[in-house]
Amino acid sequence: MYNVILFLLVPLKSIEVELEVRDHVATVVSTLNYENKEDKPLEAVFVFPLPGDAAVCHFSAEIGKTQIVAEVKEKQKAREEYDDALSCGQQAFLLEESDRSPDIFSLSVGSLPPGESASIRLEYVTELAVQADDGLRFCLPAVLNPRYQPQGSEGAGVQVTSVPASLVPYSLSFSARVSSPRPISKVESNCSLDPLQYLNTDQTQATVKLAAGHKFDRDVELLIYYKDAHQPTAVVEAGQASAEPGSLMGDPVVMVSLYPEFPQSVMSSMASCGEFVFLMDRSGSMGCHITNSMQQETRISSARDTLLLLLKSLPMGCYFNIYSFGSGYEHIFPKSVEYSQQTMEEALKTVEQMEANLGGTEILQPLKHIYSQPCIPNQPRQLFVFTDGEVGNTKEVIDLVKKNSDSHRCFSFGIGEGASSALINGMAKEGGGHAQFITGTDRMQAKVMQSLRFALQPAVVDISVTWDLPKEVSVTVLSPPIKTLFQGQRSLIYAQLTGQVAEGCVTVKYSLAGHPSENQLHFSLRPAEDTGLTVHRLGARTLIRSLEMDERESRGQQDGGVKEKVVKLSVQSGVSSSFTAFIAVNKDNSEVIQGPLVRRNIPTPCEFISKEKTKTLSISVFSFSTIIRSSCYFIFVFPAAAPEQPPRDPLLHLVSLQEASGCWLLDPALATALGKTNKEANSEVWATILALLWLHAFKMDAKDEWELLAMKAASWLQMCAQSVTSNKLAVNQNFYSYFSTAVLPLI
CATH class of the missing domain: 3.40.50.410 (von Willebrand factor, type A domain)
Structure with a gap:
């Protein structure tokens, strides 16, 4: 059973998201459509999630035929400009990143007159994370659960207005275009998608859309798979012609993507x-x-x-x-x-x-x-x-x-x-x-x-990156030093280049299990065509995040100029930071908006809120008296009693019976897990072999889960065989023949 309280409809009517993926970089354009159906001017405040590593690089508003492009300014100045505009009866729009978490943003739409509509355009770029199965993961966050505010923490918590996902009052449309130098193998999602449509015969371009009827009960996740994904690349992007020469935006920026390959002899031993x-x-x-x-x-x-x-x-x-x-x-x-x-x-x-x-x-x-x-x-x-x-x-x-x-x-x-x-x-x-x-x-x-x-995997140590460039070219690395490398995982490096040359080389040196190794990538320094400023913005975002962390570490010390560096870089690059905000004011509208401004909080979808957390959540929840005064109603849903747990997974049942050494013991429970009688499992060795064979026969689809413990079991069997051979004991020849032909190939 659920307890339901109705809530008032909000001015946000729909969200349209267009995703463009180029290789492993994504550009996301979100359009938020507002309409004021009330008889009073509104201020709509929307607190929503974005990817934590996104570089927000554009914010604009369209009212009728008027388009207002926001500027990046120091956060406090932007807030004051927004408040001043509202007090003067002007329309204003403010977008700012949370002080406490870079994956939460607040969008304020101020002075939306009765009957008026507005479209807000928000654009950001982000890298796609490489998954262990080589897929590239894109996630459009939709669910924003209330964030717990620890006791004694400084500053105000993030104020989140949440409702159950099934009752979100606005719709979402989502479409994606994917392009890559390599063929696109497939695109998977946790949400229902329309069929993937290839745009050319070599399958390097494709489009996909979210199926109709999507509910806000989950984040929208795409997993994109390319053929031969582990290819190192370097993309050089020309500087902005209008930017100051020698500045980050004025110089070329290179994005280097590395996939170190470790010696197989080292990787074969855990x-x-x-x-x-x-x-x-x-x-x-x-x-x-x-x-x-x-x-x-x-x-x-x-x-x-x-x-x-x-x-x-x-x-x-x-x-x-x-x-x-x-x-x-x-x-x-x-x-x-x-x-x-x-x-x-x-x-x-x-x-x-x-x-x-x-x-x-x-x-x-x-x-x-x-x-x-x-x-x-x-x-x-x-x-x-x-x-x-x-x-x-x-x-x-x-x-x-x-x-x-x-x-x-x-x-x-x-x-x-x-x-x-x-x-x-x-x-x-x-x-x-x-x-x-x-x-x-x-x-x-x-x-x-x-x-x-x-x-x-053995820890990679002594990692260094060196650049081989002509003397007339200088390089300023924007990324923090690489601290770790894993087999098959990508490492990204951003660097600002001063000077023009044709070719360059970057070398990554490291030591693995006592063996010095290196990987090289030769690349052209000629700017790629039609890249916009994506690489510059990602490079700026990377440097901004590093500087922000330096600023937190230097608080209370002599170096007080880090914040100023962040603000300058954020304003110069047009990329958001924790110290800046996007501000837009409609100065073309000569009519002063009359009447008191009514605030409306736009809700985000959340999951069920547990009773343990409702006492301490930092959530914008109104008391009953406040609800009556503001005519805003919110929904809280508490699940009924949990259903009975299903029978235990057979794989986990078998795993639970394994010993720390890797073997399985002669035990009636093991025979039951394997579907055998107790008489058929007549020793630890045979029990372990039967367990391994059962895993390979019936659970190959879950091999990623049991492969390591199976390797431990096989190692235990090998030790048993070596012990028997070294002690020249009488051996059951049938067993060791079976062990050699049936078990060892599985290791």
Whole structure:
């Protein structure tokens, strides 16, 4: 049963989104259509999500036949100009980034007269993240869950007006055009799409649209696959003719995309050591379903299954610990312990009891505690963070991860719709790890195991980038230093070039498992045609984010000029920052808008709000008396009692029976999991072989999930064979013949 309270229709009527993807860069143009059907002038305020790494580069308004293009100005000045315009009866428009999280923006449409319509155009560019399966991920955020404001945090929290996704009063249309030098293999989505339409015979250009009837119950995710995606590239973009020579916008900018290839001899062996620290979100919202379908498992139940798989896949000889957090935090062991059958079983008993019952989302304190623990010699620390990302102190968390980046690698996982892309991507980027998002029908286990493979790769050290250019050409690197490299993962470098030449070369040198290696890319410095200023804006965004982090680190110190540098660069490049805002004022309208201005908050879709979080959420929710006074009504939906849990997945049942060493024991439960009688499983060796064969016979579609623990089982079998041979014991020849022909090929 649901409790429903009606809400008043809002002036935002529709959103139209046009996406253009060129190789691995996306340009997004959103048009927001407003109409005031009330008898009073309105101020419409819309707080909405954007990708955390987006470079917002254009903002304009069209009223009738008048178009007003916004300018980038220092944030406080822009706010004052907006307020002054409204007080004078003028129309004004303000777009600003949240001070606390770069993936939340606020759009204010001021003085919209009765019966008037307005179209707001917003444009941003962003890079597409490479997934472990080589797909490029684009996400159009739609869901904005209220962000938890930690106790004692400085500054006001992000004010979010939210309603359940099914009751959002405006529509969304979405279309995408994809082009690449390489053929487009396929485009997948978590939403219903019309069929992909190729525009040429070599399949390097295609279009796709969101199917009619889309509901705002999820972010719109596209996964784009190219043939031969792992090709290093360099794109040089000519400077802006009207910009000052020698400035970032006036000089050419190069974007270099590198895919380091590691020696196969090194990659064939996974690390057998490390300290693995798992940090699990157990706030109230983790009790929500991963999607809004009541048939799906909850976030916390999927997380429990994932922890089971991780614990079974860890190598013998490593160390581990598990933390969980909500309003406070807990840990299974006082400090990380050596991985063994006993410690694994003790941890699993606690994991099985984990529920989403710890209240808010205080992620900062457990992170501080983890970082305060001394590192274990010769056991590199690998931190895995699982959260739905509904936190309000995003920048503080990212800054803390960066501060401790020399002592660990951080792998982050955003669970469910509305997880903060700024938080998840920022933690992984600053922690030298990898980010994953689990939405829709995604299995968390498969994506987490992909990250575990990265964590088990040898750490790449001594990374350096050198440029081979003629003497008359200088290079200014805009990107921060590369801190981590993974097999098959892309690294992007932006650089400003001064001077004109034909050819250049960039070399990345590094050491892997004690072996020095290098990768080179030769490229033409002739500007590519028809690239606009996309590369310049992405380069400016990259430099702005680095400077913003430097500014936070330098607070209270002598260097007070970083903010001024950010503002200057933001204004010069036309790219938003945390210290600037877009402001547009309609000065052509001679008529003064009469009457008191009524504010209307535009709601964003959110998922179910759990009772544990309603006490502490920083959300713009009106009291009943306020609702009566303003005639604004909001909807709150609470799910009915959770349905009975479905029977356990057979794969997870089998995994739960594996020993820490990698073998399976003679046990009636194993026979049941395999569909065998107890008499058919007559030894640990045979039980382990049967388990491996069952995995290969019936669960090949989930190989990404069990491959590591199967490798551990095969290694255990090899040790058994070597032990028997070295001790010259009597051997069952049939078994070892079967082992050699049936089991070893599976390793």
